[in-house]
Amino acid sequence: MGRTPFGRGVAQGLPFLLIMMPFGALFGVVATEAGLSLTQVMVFSSIVIAGASQFAAVQLMVDGVPTAIVVLSALAVNLRMVMYSAALAPHLGPAPAWQRALMAYLLVDQVYALAQSAYDTQTDWAVADKVAYLFGVALPVFPGWVGATYLGAALGARIPESWSLDFAVPLAFIALVGPMLRTRAHVVAAFVSVTVALAFAWIPWNLGLILAALAAMAAGAEMERRA
């Protein structure tokens, strides 16, 4: 473990269970309380694998929002995945089509963030190494997410509120961001992202986040161009 890119991926993905599992369990609890059956909750987590959008969709379903709006709002939360896909394409583009199709399915926030950091630092990796690393990261992360959803749905509201499970969500993302702040351009981009997201939080369908992301990418790229 830790020597081959695949083993390294597994080793670096494994500790993520600590933060993925409370997140998944929380979704299981919330979706079950919203009235979804166990089968629906499990299929939801297995085919969508995008916590933030799943929470958004369930919330809107409870609020009685029309079906099309539920889907569009939740998809807007996931527009960031298009950017992840584009960011990894230069690294993973030459891989065989079936591998790219499978990697796209597994491209969740954590997998993207670990892969991007690894590809930036391991410049000697061949395409096959990069693919192996990504599958290695996903190996513990994906079953952990689905398994935790099951535990949450089965145990339901017996998880005490004082555990503040909800904090697992922001914490997981903050922990991912810290190590990414490698240069001044990265810090500026993060700062712009926070500012614009807060200023435009009132825009419906989470489009404020997309604006924030585009502004932050432009800020980072401009800093880099001037450097």
Place this chain on the structure above:
Amino acid sequence: MTDATVWTIIAALGLGTYLSRFAFLGLIGDRPLPPWLLRHLRYTGVAVLPGLVAPLLVWPEATGGELDPLRLLAAAVALGVGVWRKDVVVAAVAGALVMGLGSWLLA
């Protein structure tokens, strides 16, 4: 909410999410992207994740949207440790410890 509605939402969201992940990875393949685009894409992670997290932190649903000093402190510790140690898991554990210890002391 009928069963059919729930299944429709799950299927549409599953398909749409997959397509957004597949978009560039699947269709562009190894065709080279222009340098200006690559320069923007290098900042994807730091452009998306902080904006995703900021509203959750400033207006947490669990407190009814009230700013919670403990959550802010735990977040600051997680960020600081992450920058310092360059280790995601150490950062998350540090933040969780502050949150857990703080809730226990304030209980």
